Amino acid sequence: MAKYRKLGRTSPQRKALLRNQVTALLYHGKIVTTEARAKEVRKIAGHLIAMAVREKDNFETVTVTAKVPVKDKDGKRVKEVVDGKKVTKFESVEKEIKKDLPSRLHVRRQILRVLYPVVYVPTEAAGRKRNTKEVDLVAKLFDEYGPKYENRHGGYTRIIKKGPRKGDAAMEVILELV
Template identity: 30%
Template sequence: MPTPTKGPRLGGGPAHERLILANLATQLFEHKRITTTEAKAKRLRPLAERLVTFAKRGDLHARRRVMTVVKDKGVVHVLFTEIAPAMAERNGGYTRITKIGPRKGDNAPMAVIELVLEPVSPKQAVVKEATKATAKAAKKDAPVEDAPVEDAPVEDAPVEDAPVEDAPVEDAPADAPKDDEKA
């Protein structure tokens, strides 16, 4: 459950706000686009997105959950039979808010909220996958490329080619006395 918004409610009380949003959602699904104030459009968007998600599920429980908000059975039928199949390929962002000029009478900021019914272009999906793949590849290669390479001068170290004469010979039998033990 989302946290309630701070500040004054639309219409005064919480029950009135629910009714206003339910009526706005009903009109949005009936007409596919409505003109309202920016505040109402911003408050309607999460509700409309949730209802479309329920409609995409398409089962009886989802239909009953939508019917608790949208009381018109005809609009619910349109939502489940026409709008939800059009949104099947879309993973979210079912609505679009476009700001328009202020209202003439009281200068209230107005906006158009509409359903995004255009199909998702496959090119955009491929581009998103490609950018994710390149970002993932860049993360794998980044630590190797970003490692600082120091060009420090190499110091000459003495090279030991010949074995030391005092070192014990490994080919000698283990039972044979050593030179130091004879004395």
């Protein structure tokens, strides 16, 4: 018996498809796909969530001092003249950051091997390019899904059958996080 389904694709195509669907599932919480794909995506997503649950509290909080540019009411940087040149004005700010311990850092890098980067684009037309943000899915796994599933041993996803697809009669399902 095979360890995985080939899904009628070559290895690089299959890996890209599964990575894409796992990323979409973790970002949106649910996806609509075929039954065979859903069963494969479920394995990968379950593994990633299990790693995140195991390492969710494995960090230390560190206080660091950062130089941050001073901004005016419009959000633009404040400039000052020093020796005849315009220079951005900075202020020192103390921040608390989470510093990963070695095992959590290793898990973070393993998760990043699977997930694609996600960019959030706002729906309103004005300033769409300027307001895009990269979403940190690994932080979402550690901070949101880790505590949510900490008392659960597997079974993080649910498959709900939707019925046959109109074009090719493939069984369509909804794969969602429990």
